[in-house]
Amino acid sequence: MANIFSIGQSALTVAQAGVNTAAHNIANAATPGYNRQTVVQVAGQAGAQAAATVGMGAQVAEVKRNYSSFLGTQLLSTQSQQSQLEVQYGQIQQIDNMMADSSVGVAPALQDFFNTLQNVSTAPADATLRQSVLFSAESVTTRFKDMSNQLDEIGQGVNSQIESSVQDLNSAAQHLVGLNQAIVNAKGMPGSQSNDLLDQRDQVLRDLSKVVKISVNEQDDQVNVFIGNGQPLVTGSTAHQFKTQPSKTDSGRLEVVQDFGNQAGAPLSSQQPVGGALGGLLAFRDQTLAPAQNALGLVAIGLASGINAQQVKGYDQTGVAGKPLFDLPPVGVAASSSNQGVASLGAELGDISKLTASDFTFRLAGDQYQLLRSPDQQIVASSANADEVLAASAEQGFTLELSGELKAGDSFLIRPTAHAARGIGVALQNGRDLALASAETAAAGDSDNLRQMIGQQNAKTLNGGTSSIQSAYGQLVGRIGSQTRELQLTSQSASQINAQTETALQNASGVNLDEEATDLMRYQQAYQAAGKVMQMAQQLFSTVLDMGR
Amino acid sequence: MRISTQNFYSGSGARLSDLQAKVGQTMQQIASGSKLLTPSQDPAAAVRALDVTQSMAVREQFGKNRESLRSNMGLADITLTSMQDNLAGINEQVILANNSTRTSEDLASIAIVLKGQQEQMLGLANSTDSSGNYLFAGQKSTTQPFQRDDSGVSYLGDDQPQLVQVETGREMAIREGGRSLFPKDSNDKDLFALLGQTIAQLEDGSLSPAQRADSLKTLSQSIESTQVALSSRQTAIGVHLGELDRLDDLSGARLLQSTQELNALQDLDYNKTLSDLSRQQLSLQAAQKSFQMVSSLSLFNYLG
Numbered sequence: 001m002a003n004i005f006s007i008g009q010s011a012l013t014v015a016q017a018g019v020n021t022a023a024h025n026i027a028n029a030a031t032p033g034y035n036r037q038t039v040v041q042v043a044g045q046a047g048a049q050a051a052a053t054v055g056m057g058a059q060v061a062e063v064k065r066n067y068s069s070f071l072g073t074q075l076l077s078t079q080s081q082q083s084q085l086e087v088q089y090g091q092i093q094q095i096d097n098m099m100a101d102s103s104v105g106v107a108p109a110l111q112d113f114f115n116t117l118q119n120v121s122t123a124p125a126d127a128t129l130r131q132s133v134l135f136s137a138e139s140v141t142t143r144f145k146d147m148s149n150q151l152d153e154i155g156q157g158v159n160s161q162i163e164s165s166v167q168d169l170n171s172a173a174q175h176l177v178g179l180n181q182a183i184v185n186a187k188g189m190p191g192s193q194s195n196d197l198l199d200q201r202d203q204v205l206r207d208l209s210k211v212v213k214i215s216v217n218e219q220d221d222q223v224n225v226f227i228g229n230g231q232p233l234v235t236g237s238t239a240h241q242f243k244t245q246p247s248k249t250d251s252g253r254l255e256v257v258q259d260f261g262n263q264a265g266a267p268l269s270s271q272q273p274v275g276g277a278l279g280g281l282l283a284f285r286d287q288t289l290a291p292a293q294n295a296l297g298l299v300a301i302g303l304a305s306g307i308n309a310q311q312v313k314g315y316d317q318t319g320v321a322g323k324p325l326f327d328l329p330p331v332g333v334a335a336s337s338s339n340q341g342v343a344s345l346g347a348e349l350g351d352i353s354k355l356t357a358s359d360f361t362f363r364l365a366g367d368q369y370q371l372l373r374s375p376d377q378q379i380v381a382s383s384a385n386a387d388e389v390l391a392a393s394a395e396q397g398f399t400l401e402l403s404g405e406l407k408a409g410d411s412f413l414i415r416p417t418a419h420a421a422r423g424i425g426v427a428l429q430n431g432r433d434l435a436l437a438s439a440e441t442a443a444a445g446d447s448d449n450l451r452q453m454i455g456q457q458n459a460k461t462l463n464g465g466t467s468s469i470q471s472a473y474g475q476l477v478g479r480i481g482s483q484t485r486e487l488q489l490t491s492q493s494a495s496q497i498n499a500q501t502e503t504a505l506q507n508a509s510g511v512n513l514d515e516e517a518t519d520l521m522r523y524q525q526a527y528q529a530a531g532k533v534m535q536m537a538q539q540l541f542s543t544v545l546d547m548g549r
Numbered sequence: 550m551r552i553s554t555q556n557f558y559s560g561s562g563a564r565l566s567d568l569q570a571k572v573g574q575t576m577q578q579i580a581s582g583s584k585l586l587t588p589s590q591d592p593a594a595a596v597r598a599l600d601v602t603q604s605m606a607v608r609e610q611f612g613k614n615r616e617s618l619r620s621n622m623g624l625a626d627i628t629l630t631s632m633q634d635n636l637a638g639i640n641e642q643v644i645l646a647n648n649s650t651r652t653s654e655d656l657a658s659i660a661i662v663l664k665g666q667q668e669q670m671l672g673l674a675n676s677t678d679s680s681g682n683y684l685f686a687g688q689k690s691t692t693q694p695f696q697r698d699d700s701g702v703s704y705l706g707d708d709q710p711q712l713v714q715v716e717t718g719r720e721m722a723i724r725e726g727g728r729s730l731f732p733k734d735s736n737d738k739d740l741f742a743l744l745g746q747t748i749a750q751l752e753d754g755s756l757s758p759a760q761r762a763d764s765l766k767t768l769s770q771s772i773e774s775t776q777v778a779l780s781s782r783q784t785a786i787g788v789h790l791g792e793l794d795r796l797d798d799l800s801g802a803r804l805l806q807s808t809q810e811l812n813a814l815q816d817l818d819y820n821k822t823l824s825d826l827s828r829q830q831l832s833l834q835a836a837q838k839s840f841q842m843v844s845s846l847s848l849f850n851y852l853g
Binding site for chain 2: 029030093096097099100107108111114115118119121122123124125126442443444445446447451454457470471473474475477478479480481482483484485488499502503506507508509510511512513514515517518520521
């Protein structure tokens with residue numbers, strides 16, 4: 001007789017667990033990363049006392065977390081990919097928008113400059129026309145500087161986003177360590193529930209995969225997380241911190257390194273599979289921003305070198321040999337702050353038709369001097385003889401001069417074009433100083449040299465003699481346009497793939513409220529039925545008691 | 550198939566924002582009148598638009614250069630015509646003087662008229678253009694080309710034409726030297742020198758009628774050769790002005806072509822874009838409506 005009470009009781013418990021679980025699911029329908037839980041119930045063990053075995057009711061075997069680890073892992077990867085491309089696309093759009101207004105770019109200012117030269121050709125002795133050349137030269141340099149400053153500002157934005165990504169990385173690592181510990185503890189205690197902790201940990205991993213591409217393996221209920229080329233972020237209950245530091249050769253550029261306390265590891269590079277927002281930022285900086293700044297510099301160098309070279313061939317209004325019209329900043333050379341040797345390196349522009357938008361590294365690797373091209377790290381020249389490598393720079397449009405000895409591991413960063421757009425200026429003050437004439441004793445209206453200067457507008461002086469100043473600028477605009485377009489398409493498709501994976505995962509393990517409503521009704525009925533069983537047991541028991549009266 | 554309720558909402562939300570973004574971009578295009586809002590929308594067209602804009606600007610600048618040339622050439626032409634008139638006046642005086650019955654008073658008054666005409670000729674030869682540069686000084690455009698000295702009038706300009714680009718690969722002189730306007734005779738004397746000599750002779754009346762006739766003959770030969778020189782310069786100017794007109798026509802046709810190309814690259818097709826907009830609006834409205842309908846379907850509505 002007592003059996004029926006305990007069977008009824010077990011049915012009530014199971015139904016209650018069902019209603020509670022459905023309620024928990026409903027409560028968490030909108031919780032990010034929540035996986036639907038279901039009650040797994042089993043029949044109670046049969047009693048042994050009766051000849052015919054009667055069941056002992058039901059019991060809850062477990063509350064199961066509906067989770068597909070296959071889809072979960074896939075989602076980590078699609079999320080990194082999507083996040084990287086989305087960040088890259090978002091960044092490049094800034095440059096795309098900057099280039100959008102053709103009336104304020106470099107092109108119309110360049111055009112104006114050559115137009116004022118043309119105007120002077122109608123009256124080369126006219127002081128007002130001569131002065132107007134200097135004004136338009138001033139305005140073309142201002143356009144270069146403005147654009148360059150805008151690119152620099154985008155670079156500063158990249159730096160601060162890298163910093164916040166690294167903070168996200170570090171706090172996720174701490175969070176994961178805490179969850180690893182909590183999950184181990186929960187599994188150690190009988191009857192305790194680790195489902196919600198697992199959900200939380202999966203969600204932290206998922207959020208982390210937006211910041212950086214991660215590889216995860218699970219060991220003894222704890223997850224280990226690695227990034228980049230296998231740099232550890234979390235191993236069991238240890239979080240490995242990362243930090244940002246200025247590049248050793250370019251203080252305006254933040255790098256991400258593993259923080260080993262007194263010393264730092266090698267920086268994460270866009271050549272590694274960094275992925276996520278951080279990978280997107282590194283890739284944008286190396287593949288778009290720096291090349292754009294350099295390409296703009298190349299156009300500025302093309303203008304300044306072409307006009308200056310012509311200017312020094314001519315004579316000004318007072319019969320003095322011409323001086324450069326434009327100032328160009330020196331070629332950027334930076335010694336690595338960790339250099340051990342005492343060497344110093346000087347660089348100057350050479351044949352500008354050989355210049356590209358690349359940066360270079362000169363270094364001593366072992367006993368080999370090397371000239372490397374950035375960002376693809378292609379070795380341009382390598383030799384045990386430093387002079388041979390230095391001479392190879394001429395083929396890249398600049399010349400190097402080394403003094404002092406390098407020690408193995410020492411390096412220099414050479415940026416031939418990077419600073420030109422930012423630093424271009426007008427050197428002449430007076431229209432008189434324009435060297436429009438071809439000879440010292442020329443007539444006031446001699447414009448032979450002026451007409452050579454005008455010819456610089458369409459002279460193919462850049463990119464191996466295939467591009468004029470204007471077309472080199474057009475190529476920059478075209479490259480940004482097509483890179484942006486490509487990123488728009490790839491980020492759209494990555495976003496669709498990610499959404500599909502997320503939908504698949506959600507459909508497998510997310511909460512469907514109609515389903516929960518059904519469960520609620522089902523367990524409500526089960527609860528009512530169990531109640532009836534108790535009521536009937538009560539009546540049966542009364543019957544027995546009444547028999548005794 | 551199971552559908553996660555959360556995912557239904559977030560998915561529908563994402564689709565609605567996509568549709569809204571499309572409507573927004575179309576509206577931006579309509580507001581700006583340009584289909585190329587950023588280079589990424591059509592990179593090849595953006596680069597082409599830069600090229601076309603540049604070549605149009607260069608062409609327009611050539612047009613301005615041609616205007617400057619035309620104005621200077623017109624001025625030179627008018628000046629040369631005045632010089633021709635002046636020359637005809639000098640010739641009249643020469644014919645008047647070349648008569649054996651002239652008294653010394655007659656000759657003295659002819660000398661006065663000739664003096665005035667010589668001054669006028671010198672002034673015309675030293676004409677300047679609107680920028681204050683001398684018309685007939687070649688590249689020495691700021692030096693007064695014809696200056697009086699002991700031997701008469703010397704040419705201080707040069708013979709270098711001052712060239713201006715009027716079209717790709719075509720330059721034309723905006724100013725030329727004036728030396729050739731006053732050819733010299735076999736005794737290395739030009740119009741000014743011979744005029745000066747004749748005026749002096751007429752003033753002092755030292756020559757016999759026969760000697761005077763010889764001297765006036767030499768002068769009229771110089772007048773004739775000067776007239777030929779002025780005419781040939783005017784003919785050259787006429788040819789150049791004609792070429793400038795043809796270049797203008799050509800350039801106008803090419804500018805029109807470039808403008809059409811630029812319009813095709815940049816300008817919005819309003820009919821197409823407006824119909825795109827109404828289609829996008831329709832699909833956004835449909836998506837909103839269906840979201841509203843589907844999201845109101847819930848079993849919980851029936852649990853009481």
